[in-house]
Amino acid sequence: MNIYVLLKRTFDTEEKISISNGKIEDEGAEYIINPYDEYAVEEAINLKDAHGGEVTVVTVGDEEAEKQLRTALAMGADKSVLINTEDDLEEGDQYTTVRILEAYFKENEPDIILAGNVAIDEASGQVGPRLAERLDIPFVTTITDISIDGETVNIERDVEGDVEKVETTLPLLVTCQQGLNEPRYPSLPGIMKAKKKPLEEIEIDDLDLEEDDVEAKTKTLEIFLPPEKQAGKIIEGEPDEQVKELVSLLKNESKVL
Amino acid sequence: MNFELTKEQEMTRKMVRDFAEEKIAPRAIDIDKNSEFPEDLFKEMGELGLLGIPFPEEYGGSGGDTVTYALAVEEIGRVCGSTGLSYAAAVSLGASPLYYFGTEEQKQEFLIPLAKGEGLASFGLTEPNAGSDAGGTQTKAVLEGDHYVLNGEKSWITNAEYARSITITAQAGKREDGKNIISAFIVPKDTPGMTIRSDYDKMGVRGSNTSEIVLEDVKVPKENILGDPKKGFGQFLHTLDGGRISIAALAVGIAQASLDRALAYAKERKQFGEPISKFQAIQFKLADMAMEVELARNMVLKAAWLKDEGKPFTKESAYAKLFASETAFRSANQAIQIHGGYGYMREFEVERFLRDAKLLEIGEGTSEIQRMVIARQLGC
Ligand SMILES: Cc1cc2nc3c(=O)[nH]c(=O)nc-3n(C[C@H](O)[C@H](O)[C@H](O)COP(=O)(O)OP(=O)(O)OC[C@H]3O[C@@H](n4cnc5c(N)ncnc54)[C@H](O)[C@@H]3O)c2cc1C
Ligand SMILES: Cc1cc2nc3c(=O)[nH]c(=O)nc-3n(C[C@H](O)[C@H](O)[C@H](O)COP(=O)(O)OP(=O)(O)OC[C@H]3O[C@@H](n4cnc5c(N)ncnc54)[C@H](O)[C@@H]3O)c2cc1C
Numbered sequence: 335m336n337i338y339v340l341l342k343r344t345f346d347t348e349e350k351i352s353i354s355n356g357k358i359e360d361e362g363a364e365y366i367i368n369p370y371d372e373y374a375v376e377e378a379i380n381l382k383d384a385h386g387g388e389v390t391v392v393t394v395g396d397e398e399a400e401k402q403l404r405t406a407l408a409m410g411a412d413k414s415v416l417i418n419t420e421d422d423l424e425e426g427d428q429y430t431t432v433r434i435l436e437a438y439f440k441e442n443e444p445d446i447i448l449a450g451n452v453a454i455d456e457a458s459g460q461v462g463p464r465l466a467e468r469l470d471i472p473f474v475t476t477i478t479d480i481s482i483d484g485e486t487v488n489i490e491r492d493v494e495g496d497v498e499k500v501e502t503t504l505p506l507l508v509t510c511q512q513g514l515n516e517p518r519y520p521s522l523p524g525i526m527k528a529k530k531k532p533l534e535e536i537e538i539d540d541l542d543l544e545e546d547d548v549e550a551k552t553k554t555l556e557i558f559l560p561p562e563k564q565a566g567k568i569i570e571g572e573p574d575e576q577v578k579e580l581v582s583l584l585k586n587e588s589k590v591l
Numbered sequence: 592m593n594f595e596l597t598k599e600q601e602m603t604r605k606m607v608r609d610f611a612e613e614k615i616a617p618r619a620i621d622i623d624k625n626s627e628f629p630e631d632l633f634k635e636m637g638e639l640g641l642l643g644i645p646f647p648e649e650y651g652g653s654g655g656d657t658v659t660y661a662l663a664v665e666e667i668g669r670v671c672g673s674t675g676l677s678y679a680a681a682v683s684l685g686a687s688p689l690y691y692f693g694t695e696e697q698k699q700e701f702l703i704p705l706a707k708g709e710g711l712a713s714f715g716l717t718e719p720n721a722g723s724d725a726g727g728t729q730t731k732a733v734l735e736g737d738h739y740v741l742n743g744e745k746s747w748i749t750n751a752e753y754a755r756s757i758t759i760t761a762q763a764g765k766r767e768d769g770k771n772i773i774s775a776f777i778v779p780k781d782t783p784g785m786t787i788r789s790d791y792d793k794m795g796v797r798g799s800n801t802s803e804i805v806l807e808d809v810k811v812p813k814e815n816i817l818g819d820p821k822k823g824f825g826q827f828l829h830t831l832d833g834g835r836i837s838i839a840a841l842a843v844g845i846a847q848a849s850l851d852r853a854l855a856y857a858k859e860r861k862q863f864g865e866p867i868s869k870f871q872a873i874q875f876k877l878a879d880m881a882m883e884v885e886l887a888r889n890m891v892l893k894a895a896w897l898k899d900e901g902k903p904f905t906k907e908s909a910y911a912k913l914f915a916s917e918t919a920f921r922s923a924n925q926a927i928q929i930h931g932g933y934g935y936m937r938e939f940e941v942e943r944f945l946r947d948a949k950l951l952e953i954g955e956g957t958s959e960i961q962r963m964v965i966a967r968q969l970g971c
Contacts, residue, residue, distance in 0.1 A: 521639045522653035528602075
């Protein structure tokens with residue numbers, strides 16, 4: 335089976351993030367594999383173990399993403415592809431990424447593409463579904479279970495806490511949700527082996543794309559951090575006085591009632 | 592000059608940090624409180640290849656280097672000193688002598704399972720009456736036919752109760768000048784006559800297994816003598832040089848954890864209407880801690896790098912061990928101080944850092960012995 339994973343390098347939202355000149359400060363930010371993409375890598379390896387084939391991890395990004403690709407190789411992926419846009423593109427959006435991936439997949443024949451449910455940085459959740467539309471293959475989002483039997487694929491997906499069962503066919507694109515699996519740690523022998531696994535680097539030029547073809551359809555006007563949490567207010571007095579005070583504050587101060 | 596880690600080193604550090612934070616950290620308080628040796632964690636660490644980092648693939652290892660290994664020890668030490676000590680001892684004291692000095696047969700039989708993470712091993716040097724003066728070893732080995740027969744006693748041997756083999760030093764004859772020849776013998780677990788007891792009630796590293804070994808007419812095949820029979824003493828000095836790097840790395844982990852906790856707490860704790868991190872007295876403590884942690888880490892990495900390059904590293908590993916272990920103790924002490932009354936409570940963990948750090952000034956050569964090693968290197 336030709337198994338592909340879409341992987342994004344993102345900053346770790348659990349670490350401190352700071353902004354200067356309208357951009358996320360690179361210095362001090364921790365970069366990781368988008369956590370949902372880790373589920374995708376893990377599932378891809380499991381599918382390969384069950385059905386044979388090859389796992390290729392694809393990222394659109396810059397040189398810095400090599401570390402995340404190597405980590406996926408260390409987990410057990412076979413090959414990785416970095417579509418390096420550093421020299422060609424100033425800015426991009428989901429449209430850009432989808433166009434590039436579309437061009438890439440036109441030249442390859444995926445049986446299944448696994449992506450994350452969302453990337454935790456911009457959280458649009460668009461790249462997977464839009465790519466599937468472009469490639470004219472079915473897609474199922476937020477999957478929590480998958481089993482493949484010949485061309486038939488049975489999937490369980492998370493719909494706001496409920497489970498929906500879906501039957502579909504290959505070729506297919508899925509986006510992975512928490513609960514699908516427990517991503518493995520890259521083992522030491524895996525890390526050492528990853529050194530020798532192929533990491534192909536291409537540019538949009540190699541995909542016969544021009545800068546204009548992939549120009550972003552959206553514009554980011556501003557990036558800002560959520561307001562700092564204010565200190566809480568403790569309401570004093572007897573319970574009934576406290577309730578009165580609370581209702582009045584909700585009405586008059588925060589105007590939610 | 593290049594201070595950058597390789598991709599493999601960085602990936603290993605990240606993997607071990609994730610593993611340590613997710614799997615070890617939540618259990619660190621209980622491991623200490625109940626003196627529980629976390630055998631299951633060692634199984635997982637073995638599966639991840641951590642027990643074989645500095646050994647080549649042909650011997651079941653991961654083919655990493657000393658720098659990578661030191662980074663791994665630091666990350667584990669950062670969350671749990673007990674697990675860190677048993678890990679460092681398993682690799683540096685248990686497996687390394689077999690790799691450096693073992694015959695091909697010994698490597699096949701004893702090293703490969705260790706490097707693959709299928710078991711642990713120990714190094715039994717210290718005795719009730721021979722600690723710093725390891726040359727004063729009283730355990731005796733006598734050749735009888737095809738066997739050596741060992742008699743004696745060993746104290747404070749890390750991981751012995753869980754070891755599949757123990758390398759034990761013993762007098763095996765006299766040199767022409769009348770001095771004892773000290774050799775090392777590989778004693779497999781369950782060899783008749785070897786009794787292992789773990790009754791010590793320790794101040795720190797309480798979850799690391801520490802055992803007393805009594806040897807009564809323990810017979811091991813002649814082939815189990817480790818390496819060159821006449822060079823046993825030099826062999827264990829070399830082993831300890833390497834072990835010092837790992838103890839130093841463990842110390843850096845504890846010092847870093849102390850700094851992390853103290854800094855986070857100082858920013859949150861308010862007294863006199865301000866976070867205590869705004870007081871210069873606290874700031875200076877944090878500044879000293881941060882500086883010393885970084886200096887200690889640099890020394891550890893330099894010693895590890897020298898070892899990887901095949902250059903002499905005796906002096907540098909002694910610098911690293913001495914400075915890092917004393918840094919760990921100071922940092923943990925200051926972390927408690929910055930936490931005030933809370934720091935004295937188990938729940939806040941910094942008191943454990945201090946108890947664990949103390950061992951690092953004693954094990955694998957006390958601070959005094961490190962100074963002696965350095966002075967000797969200076970030509971004194
Ligand atoms: C938890 C733990 C784990 C251990 N694990 C192992 C292990 O796996 N394998 C193993 O073989 N050993 C192990 N040890 C033993 C450890 O290496 C010894 O405790 C250490 O080497 C010190 O020896 P000692 O305790 O006999 O102290 P001593 O040698 O009696 O020293 C007492 C004091 O005298 C000082 N001193 C000694 N000689 C001199 C000198 N010439 N000049 C100045 N000062 C001197 C020392 O620095 C120290 O302060 C372990 C110990 C502990 C506590
Ligand atoms: C075992 C035990 C028994 C105790 N018994 C009693 C008792 O019987 N009765 C009782 O009332 N209390 C008792 N205490 C509480 C003890 O007195 C307090 O822990 C101590 O006064 C410190 O206060 P704190 O823990 O809130 O630390 P903090 O006041 O929060 O101090 C934290 C750190 O900030 C430093 N700091 C604070 N302010 C400044 C400043 N302006 N400039 C520079 N540094 C500053 C401190 O020196 C410390 O290093 C006990 C505590 C323990 C652990």
